Amino acid sequence: MIRRVGERALLVETGSLAASHRLDARLRLLADVEEIVPGPETVLVVGGRADRLIPLIEQLDHSPLHDPDGEPVEIPVVYDGADLPDVAALAGISVDEVIARHTASEFVAGWLGFAPGFAYLVGLDPTLHVSRLDRPRTAVPAGSVAIAGAYSAVYPAASPGGWRLLGRTTLPVWDVTSDSPALLRPGTRVRMVAT
Amino acid sequence: MTPAVEVVAPGPYATVQDFGRRGYAHLGVPRSGAADLPSLRLANRLVGNAEDAAAIELTFGGAVLRFRRGAWVALAGAPAPASGGGMWAPFWMSPGATLSVGMPYEGLRTYVAIRGGVCVPPVLGSMSTDSLSGLGPPPLTAGTVLALGEPMSAIHADVAPQRPISAEPTVQVVRGPRDDWFTDDGFATLCAGAYRVSQDSNRVGARLAGTALRRARTGELPSEGMVAGAVQVPPDGQPIVFLADHPPTGGYPVIGVVTVADLPKVAQLRPGDLLRFRPARP
Numbered sequence: 001m002i003r004r005v006g007e008r009a010l011l012v013e014t015g016s017l018a019a020s021h022r023l024d025a026r027l028r029l030l031a032d033v034e035e036i037v038p039g040p041e042t043v044l045v046v047g048g049r050a051d052r053l054i055p056l057i058e059q060l061d062h063s064p065l066h067d068p069d070g071e072p073v074e075i076p077v078v079y080d081g082a083d084l085p086d087v088a089a090l091a092g093i094s095v096d097e098v099i100a101r102h103t104a105s106e107f108v109a110g111w112l113g114f115a116p117g118f119a120y121l122v123g124l125d126p127t128l129h130v131s132r133l134d135r136p137r138t139a140v141p142a143g144s145v146a147i148a149g150a151y152s153a154v155y156p157a158a159s160p161g162g163w164r165l166l167g168r169t170t171l172p173v174w175d176v177t178s179d180s181p182a183l184l185r186p187g188t189r190v191r192m193v194a195t
Numbered sequence: 196m197t198p199a200v201e202v203v204a205p206g207p208y209a210t211v212q213d214f215g216r217r218g219y220a221h222l223g224v225p226r227s228g229a230a231d232l233p234s235l236r237l238a239n240r241l242v243g244n245a246e247d248a249a250a251i252e253l254t255f256g257g258a259v260l261r262f263r264r265g266a267w268v269a270l271a272g273a274p275a276p277a278s279g280g281g282m283w284a285p286f287w288m289s290p291g292a293t294l295s296v297g298m299p300y301e302g303l304r305t306y307v308a309i310r311g312g313v314c315v316p317p318v319l320g321s322m323s324t325d326s327l328s329g330l331g332p333p334p335l336t337a338g339t340v341l342a343l344g345e346p347m348s349a350i351h352a353d354v355a356p357q358r359p360i361s362a363e364p365t366v367q368v369v370r371g372p373r374d375d376w377f378t379d380d381g382f383a384t385l386c387a388g389a390y391r392v393s394q395d396s397n398r399v400g401a402r403l404a405g406t407a408l409r410r411a412r413t414g415e416l417p418s419e420g421m422v423a424g425a426v427q428v429p430p431d432g433q434p435i436v437f438l439a440d441h442p443p444t445g446g447y448p449v450i451g452v453v454t455v456a457d458l459p460k461v462a463q464l465r466p467g468d469l470l471r472f473r474p475a476r477p
Contacts, residue, residue: 003371003372003373004369004371004372005371005372005422005425005449005452006369006422006424006425006452006453006454006455007369007452007454007455007475008422008455009420009422009452011372011419011420024221034217034218035217035218035220035221035420035443036221037220037221037419037420037443037444038221038420039417039418039419039420039444040417040418040419041417041419042417042419042420043420044220044419044420044421044422046220046420046422111221111418111444112221112222112223112443112444113223113418113442113443113444114223114442115223115328116219116222116223116224116328116330117222117223118223119223120418157329176318176319176330181219181222181224181319182222182223185221185222186221
């Protein structure tokens with residue numbers, strides 16, 4: 001289903017993140033539009049002419065993209081996060097097991113939001129699905145590696161945050177001086193590597 | 196690009212704005228840019244700049260600028276008293292002269308375009324201050340010195356009179372995309388009564404208070420892309436109209452989207468003003 005969003009945008013219901021990534025990739029090659037914003041079950045397309053875009057979108061292959069191309073981005077992580085013991089207790093496993101399950105998770109950057117360069121990484125081991133902090137921190141350092149709910153993330157810049165901190169990385173995931181400022185884009189495969 | 200304009204006082208809130216950051220929404224970057232784009236365009240045209248040149252967006256006026264070099268200046272948007280100049284017409288500021296912009300007679304945001312355009316280091320292709328993400332230069336403070344770029348053309352316009360800004364506008368809204376998340380009378384309710392603009396409105400959005408819009412379904416909407424003009428409805432039922440610095444994705448359903456032509460009217464509303472919606476003509 002394709003929904004109209006005001007006069008200048010369309011919201012395509014894809015039904016799955018994998019289908020969103022496939023449509024995002026195809027549209028980026030084909031369509032001259034202002035913005036293409038994939039979400040867990042939708043793709044927003046801003047700009048362009050709806051009367052041309054709707055037939056184009058309808059004829060594209062919407063089957064899910066199960067194996068995104070390319071080698072995973074490896075993120076070196078020092079697992080010394082302040083919330084490791086609490087996460088272990090919530091999950092009912094040891095700290096070592098938390099680290100083992102985090103590094104074994106096959107992540108894909110689902111979509112970005114909350115802050116520039118902040119990628120919601122899907123694929124977190126279900127044992128590690130824990131709630132956010134009751135009280136968010138007022139300051140989380142850039143490079144913090146964290147989890148909340150079904151997601152993991154790397155904080156691209158210092159910000160307030162309510163996710164539970166497992167560790168930190170020195171790998172920059174966000175660089176505004178680059179033409180391609182985000183290391184983790186929708187569809188990017190990601191692995192955490194303990195260092 | 197020599198230092199040319201010193202901010203003696205920024206007023207309540209002043210930023211550098213151009214057309215914003217295009218093409219980065221999927222990386223979590225808000226569009227940003229002038230809240231009232233037509234007024235930025237007009238101010239720039241009046242001084243012979245490209246329409247998308249960076250200018251100063253004042254909020255509730257109150258700014259004092261000292262010109263170290265002589266420069267042509269034009270004001271558009273919320274009409275305000277200005278020492279040494281007036282609205283919607285280019286005027287000359289001599290070297291050493293000071294421009295004081297008072298509180299607007301009506302509306303909220305006044306644009307100060309200077310011939311050559313304000314120049315700050317661009318971030319992701321834009322000089323705009325993004326109040327949500329922090330990208331771009333910080334808001335202007337006393338002592339900030341701004342450089343100017345090169346003019347694009349000669350000045351051809353002399354005056355461009357504008358219609359008054361309404362404190363009780365009715366704006367057109369296109370239904371959807373998530374109107375089916377609300378009760379059958381949801382969109383009619385949005386278009387029936389007046390909504391008052393609340394104090395915590397800003398460049399991210401105009402927060403409204405009025406008849407609550409009731410949901411027809413429970414649960415959470417998966418995060419999805421958002422546009423400027425989206426009327427997003429949090430669980431308390433009080434709508435928010437997204438403006439320039441809106442988050443690129445959001446998880447609350449959007450019952451309708453204000454038309455491109457009418458969104459600048461929302462950007463000019465002050466806290467306490469009344470806003471009405473009506474269905475956009477198809």
